[in-house]
Amino acid sequence: MSRLLVTGGAGFIGSNFIHYWIHRHPEDRLVVLDSLTYAGNPANLEAAAEHPSFRFVQGDIRDQELVEELLRREALETIVHLAAESHVDRSISGPDLFIDVNINGTHSLLKAARRVWLEGDKNAFPKPRFHHVSTDEVYGSLGPGDAAFTESTPYRPNSPYAASKAASDHLVRAYQHTYGLPTTISNCSNNYGPYQFPEKLIPLCIVNLLSGKTLPIYGDGQNVRDWLHVEDHCRGLELILKDGRIGEIYNIGSRNEQTNLDLVRLLCRSMDNLFAKRSELGDRYPEAPPSRGQLCEESLEFVTDRLGHDRRYAIDSSRLEGELGFGSTITFDRGMESTLLWYLDNEPWWRAVMDESYREWMTDQYGKSGSPPAGA
Ligand code: NAD
Numbered sequence: 001m002s003r004l005l006v007t008g009g010a011g012f013i014g015s016n017f018i019h020y021w022i023h024r025h026p027e028d029r030l031v032v033l034d035s036l037t038y039a040g041n042p043a044n045l046e047a048a049a050e051h052p053s054f055r056f057v058q059g060d061i062r063d064q065e066l067v068e069e070l071l072r073r074e075a076l077e078t079i080v081h082l083a084a085e086s087h088v089d090r091s092i093s094g095p096d097l098f099i100d101v102n103i104n105g106t107h108s109l110l111k112a113a114r115r116v117w118l119e120g121d122k123n124a125f126p127k128p129r130f131h132h133v134s135t136d137e138v139y140g141s142l143g144p145g146d147a148a149f150t151e152s153t154p155y156r157p158n159s160p161y162a163a164s165k166a167a168s169d170h171l172v173r174a175y176q177h178t179y180g181l182p183t184t185i186s187n188c189s190n191n192y193g194p195y196q197f198p199e200k201l202i203p204l205c206i207v208n209l210l211s212g213k214t215l216p217i218y219g220d221g222q223n224v225r226d227w228l229h230v231e232d233h234c235r236g237l238e239l240i241l242k243d244g245r246i247g248e249i250y251n252i253g254s255r256n257e258q259t260n261l262d263l264v265r266l267l268c269r270s271m272d273n274l275f276a277k278r279s280e281l282g283d284r285y286p287e288a289p290p291s292r293g294q295l296c297e298e299s300l301e302f303v304t305d306r307l308g309h310d311r312r313y314a315i316d317s318s319r320l321e322g323e324l325g326f327g328s329t330i331t332f333d334r335g336m337e338s339t340l341l342w343y344l345d346n347e348p349w350w351r352a353v354m355d356e357s358y359r360e361w362m363t364d365q366y367g368k369s370g371s372p373p374a375g376a
């Protein structure tokens with residue numbers, strides 16, 4: 001049995017990771033540490049809360065004392081570090097929080113792990129592991145003919161978000177090199193799937209269509225991202241946690257480059273088809289273009305570009321594939337359709353996360369009781 005601390009477990013990837021892990025390793029102890037920012041949602045963990053070996057702790061990764069106490073009291077030997085401020089646009093309008101949470105927060109966790117695992121009772125933690133979840137954005141931006149990012153591509157982060165993640169990667173590496181903290185790092189491409197906050201491109205477009213709003217395409221829409229279904233990301237993390245070499249870095253991706261415009265058009269066609277097949281959707285979503293006799297694509301709107309917008313990301317995950325047998329299992333068409341269906345069928349979820357007063361109430365309830373409110 002393993003005992004894991006998962007930071008940021010109430011966010012998009014974190015909550016998917018928790019569901020994935022409980023399904024695959026029901027015997028393991030799972031403790032989530034999450035401060036429940038706007039992006040952390042207790043409702044994402046409702047199913048997990050039923051599980052006897054799951055525990056949620058509302059708290060901040062910058063609280064070193066709390067983390068040390070959790071590691072000791074729960075005898076946690078693995079940290080899967082996902083907590084971060086994650087949205088590039090927010091980092092452009094307000095970089096300070098990103099520097100504090102992503103850099104100082106990661107440093108605080110590293111200090112806690114070092115103190116408890118390396119300076120405390122070593123026999124209590126015979127095989128510790130700190131896994132840091134990072135991003136392909138640390139490598140910067142590619143031109144059209146450039147080779148995909150490998151683990152030895154030099155870091156050239158362009159946004160405050162990417163720079164803060166790059167700094168956190170360097171700290172993790174330094175703690176491994178200097179103090180011998182057993183660490184691994186993964187740099188993953190763009191994720192999509194259920195429970196993603198509707199500020200990121202795919203869920204934003206889905207909820208905008210269903211609410212009769214336009215689809216904002218930055219610049220010329222030709223920026224390229226390399227999309228991976230979140231469940232495949234979790235599979236990659238599982239392989240690294242199980243057999244990844246200490247001190248190593250692993251890229252995670254599935255060679256699925258799409259321009260933003262192509263991706264949004266695919267989403268539009270899928271939505272049109274679903275509305276044509278399922279007549280009840282017209283009643284449920286009267287504002288959606290198909291309910292008003294329009295094609296979804298008519299909602300596209302080109303808007304001012306993101307400052308410093310990276311042109312292209314592409315990730316080479318040969319190391320993970322070759323060493324640990326990674327391969328993505330969810331095709332883009334299938335993943336997009338299931339994601340679209342998830343948002344269609346979970347309207348209360350996305351309406352609630354977008355309603356701040358409801359979120360505040362939930363966070364308040366959850367923080368006090370230590371488990372999600374019934375029916376949330
Ligand atoms: P998210 O924004 O959905 O979730 C972040 C979670 O961290 C939230 O639950 C939030 O409440 C929590 N959090 C934030 N600050 C905290 C703090 N100070 N203390 C404790 N908890 C805090 O993010 P995500 O998209 O799930 O990304 C998770 C991780 O994966 C991040 O580190 C991100 O950089 C990385 N990543 C994301 C993607 C992607 O496409 N979304 C791709 C590659 C890597």
Ligand code: DAU
Binds near residue numbers: 200219
């Ligand atoms: O590459 C991994 C990264 O992917 C993660 O590290 C980040 O946490 C995650 O947010 C994501 O960053 P991006 O900036 O690539 O994702 P986002 O969904 O914000 O944007 C995807 C692309 O779509 C990007 O080129 C900007 C564009 N876009 C985005 C929004 C929100 C638009 O054209 N319109 C929009 O409204």
